[in-house]
Amino acid sequence: MAELGWPTEGISYGGDYNPEQWPRHVWDDDVALMRDAGVNLVSVGIFSWGLLEPREGEYDFAWLDDLLDLLHRNGIAVDLGTPTASPPAWFYATYPESRVVTRDGTTLGFGSRGMVSPSSPAYRAAAVRVATELARRYADHPAVVLWHVHNEYGAPVGEDYSPVSVAAFRDWLRERHGSLDALNAAWGTAFWGQVYRDWEHVGAPAATASTANPAQRLDFARFTDHQLRACFRLERDAIRAHATQPITTNFMAHQSYNTDLWAWAREVDVVSDDHYLWSPDPDAHVGLALSADLTRSVARGRPWILMEHSTSAVNWQGRNVAKRPGEMHRNAFTHLGRGADGIMFFQWRASRSGAEKFHSAMLPHAGTASRVFTEVVDLGARLARVAELRGSRVHADVAVLYDWESLWAQDLEWRPSDALGFRERVRTYYERLWRDGVTVDFAHPLDDLSRYRLVVAPASYLLTAAAGENLTRYVEDGGTLLVSCFAGVVDEHDAVHEGGFGAPLRAALGVAVEEFLPLREGETCEVALDGTAVGTDTWTEHLVLDGAQVRGTYRGGPADGMPAVTRHARGSGTGWYVSTALGVDALAPVLAAVYADAGVVPPGRPEGLEVVTRRAEDADYVVVVNHRDEAVKVDVQGTELLTDAVAAGVAQVGAGDVAVFRTARDAQGGGR
Template sequence: MADRSAWPTGRRIGYGGDYNPEQWPRETWDEDVALMREAGVNFVSVGIFSWALLEPREGEYNFAWLDDLLDLLHGHGIAVDLATPTASPPAWFFAAYPDARVVTRDGTILGFGSRGMASPSSSAYRAAAVRVASALASRYADHPAVVMWHVHNEYGAPVGQDYSEAAVGAFREWLRDRYRTLDALNDAWGTAFWGQSYGDWEHVGAPAATPSVANPAQSLDFARFTDHQLRACYIAERDAIREHAQQPITTNFMANECPTTDLWAWAHEVDIVSNDHYLTAADERGHVGLSLAADLTRSVAGGRPWILMEHSTSAVNWQPRNVAKRPGEMARNSLGHLARGADVIAFFQWRASRRGAEKFHSAMLPHAGTGSRIWREVRELGRDVSNLAELQGSTVAAEVALLWDTESFWAQDLEWRPSVDVRHRERVRAYYERLWRDGVTTDFAHPSADLSRYRLVVAPASYLLTSESAENLRRYVAGGGTLLVSFFSAVVDEHDAVHPGGFGAPLRDVLGLLVHEFLPLRSGTETRVAWADGVLGDAGEVAADTSQEDLALEGAEVVASHLDGPAAGSPAITRHAFGGGTAWYVSTRLDIDALAPVLRAVYQDAGVRRPDLPDDVEVVVRNGPEADYHVAINHGEHDVKVQLADGVELLSGERVTGRLGLPAGGVAVVRTSAERRVRGDHRA
């Protein structure tokens, strides 16, 4: 049997995007495929929002237009990712099954007329979704254009949690399966607090709007339940397709942008991991956020190549201020994903829509047509992608892992924590960006995963840490690893209950300390941290904010201390030798610049070597069986030179002998015979 985890169209990089021809007259289709050939498009996704056209009335299917479309695409050598249209049920469905509508936490019933999903707990929705998926797979399983299947679209966006009657009933059954008895449920949820104990399963509901804060353990379980229900919908459709078809099956994640899905759990259910990514316009360093999403996607894929199913050629339409991409930015974004493991580069969408909510969303073929800058860049990128075919199947290796645990994030971001300013997303980004600026390629890993291959593991936001995961980290450090833990970590268990022994107790022996009290700072308060003599050289003092902690040391050495604030004179950063390794603890919020001297010292402990790269230049290496590929991207405004091993620059065909000239905003891909340490040169 063919490997379903591999990009299924041979030795080439996929290039294309969502194609929605149902929005256009038939004669436009012929123009589209001709222009696709001109642009180098070899891959499109079709049918994502076409349920009303495919099944205009319940049980009555119209496949004629799709037959024509698939034949047309295949005749022009364009591979198809055929989607099930279940992200947007038709009007007749909601008229026939009004109880399938989503209900918000405050009881509002969401109606028809937008995109999104019916209640994932609705039996009527599940049945209808399986029927249309089965009908499509039965008809097109052997069509030569179809190389893979695409279930639904962006599960959890825009609809995640649902509080409908069907959802409440399903939640109750999910809890019965999880806990078996009410005594176990009451114990896990700590219902003795505020007199919330349950004596009858029928009294257990969802954490809907309440007079005060809902039970946090109940809210955490409802987040788990929501993820389970969404994934069950995917599995039902996937299995219906698999009864007829053997091509790979995927669904498009939104990596770090969709908080209702636990990607580690989802990755086990797809044949190929695929992701959608859009720049956050308000983020002036959006290229770092892009790298984070790409590294996370690759990690969820187990290091295997993955598919960038959607990104944008320029501006999107759904943010408060939709900033357009500047010349060359689309190529940098696309090849940034390629550098970090993507074997397919695709966009939303092929042709810009004239009508509907996304008419201001950019496209490969924009409203301005083939005379536009965007079209020229789309053609140029298609040419470049075709020149990079040999990268297909190569992989990325990393020496550093950053812990990512969705369940911990769900728990940390609930109400009534010590400070609203302590958010998981901010700390993950800060530590990731420090690593990015230091030129250190980073994987993401779950705290329970095998970490033995990493020299350094960073835990920026591990508020919820199970005893099993803590034991895993203990083994990692004892075995010689280096662990860096940020503040407000190892606080609660899987039920959001404080660990016996206090804050940080599961890592007490590893870190050589215990946290006695959290000391949040008032908004706008800034404190100072000073390094102990001789520990970090001439690092001097740095600013901190948001929070301090009252630490009781139990063997850890003081690396830096607070000069002011409620913890003045107390340890701020510690280091502790444990077994064959070392564990660091940073008990306050340092910004990206202030983290630099800390990470320098941690790298030294871990044996991680930093490449010497110019500012805002990234170099990522993809390793193939016969060659390595160094993808160098200059996000800065100045020309630079980067020291590389001798090789060939694949986009130009030119030889590189040691020093690669990289213009401002430029990208280069250098094939070398063996992986070498990348060195930078600030001279232009």
């Protein structure tokens, strides 16, 4: 990521703006209302390819010229999008070979959002042309402060099984593996007689009679990520040939599947993310915090932009639950507290037509007298009052490992239990840390982890030998490592490690896994832990001790009497292993012991109180989000920026409200 200036003064605030859906006179009303709301940045042009290039090679920029001039006259900066996430009708008609084919053989056509095949030469050429024309025309426009390539790569279309994609997959495999012999070895094709003797016989892992080769599917996931990222780079480089402003594309953090964001973050100047609450989750604000921490982490701690979230309900879930009064502010300040220097929404004005007409907006169908618009205006004013947070950073002593390749591998078919998913394990461990008030970074298993007191590995099914060595060194050098079940099982080819399950972690953890013992649906057992007992209902393992001490033992179930939780001293550190899928509450006594090893002291705040600190050169900023239905008292000294009130050791934060305190370094505490 290049070191370029932040796109706005203070915190960036605004959202997607799609004025092409409205008569020209509405634009003037919109801009006046944006100024009332404190909007200083809008994203435009993201779905406008059909208007910008009505026929191939013919461009119409008159309406966009007018729009950018209008916004600039009113002091509103522009994040200018390339429209390549939604090719126009003429493209589908002219280049039918570019259409995406699903795994079951269905060909997708025009009439929705989503891109065509990322491997299509015709699509890539057309995308580069329109990006180039935009950059040539607007590189020096004073309104344009940021470039926004595409939209949510990999959603809703990621994998493509069309002939053009299959041909590109073969080329990618040749480059990755070098020879058919190497490919056969990597994929283990001797199993089920899948050996390849001719490159033309190698295809994509489309629907098959039984489960497809998992190593082939893992490579296809890597290939899909590579092709999507190649499309981004082509557009980025076309823009960079003419423009100097920073360039981004909107990620989807913990909601992403087809994109390895550790790799993607290296390609952008500013990391940005979209996040939408999942309505069935009563604690969706915890998942929001997780995505925010993950986004900050792939940005390597640098400030980032929340490019999209919703003011209230979305439109694409089974039951689209509206946000309650104050919830939008809590969501925004959670992102702000966890490192976002931009708070943006989809979208400015609610659409009257199309698939997203029931999606909430900053200016809803109910108009300016609505509760939502009132909160939007209030949020803009609040963000203006905390402008000095911009550029400050979040510091964490605990890291949670996150690897998209392990996600791709673990969530394939024919695993020992389909109740043990990557995202579920990550969310469970993260939620325990969140409820304990512990701020975390996310990290890749190959990262330098030396600055963390504690590293947690909730879902490391795929773990390379090099990553195992890295984690072992971390323990030997004094770190505390906590590993959840089903870890270190396979290598980068989804092949079981030589030496058996968990082999890369055996030295760090002092245990071997002899056999997986998943529980039947409805079956339960207990784990006895230092005088207490917790329940589990999904997974157990047969552990063989290799130097570790037993800290928890199974009671009942297939592993009755066997070790369940172990602790291993190695070098000057410790490695903990939890061989069962404990829930959030059941993890509490385990984490209490692990915290003691690591020297991590949870702040002991009340349930539902979220406190995160951002650090600047000369001050700390304590961001408090109260998810409780009653006011809470927070131990803090300093000035509350939203009200200018001075806290002399204790401050009260109202029910469902937020607060931001400027404090002297480390002059902060917990809540009660």
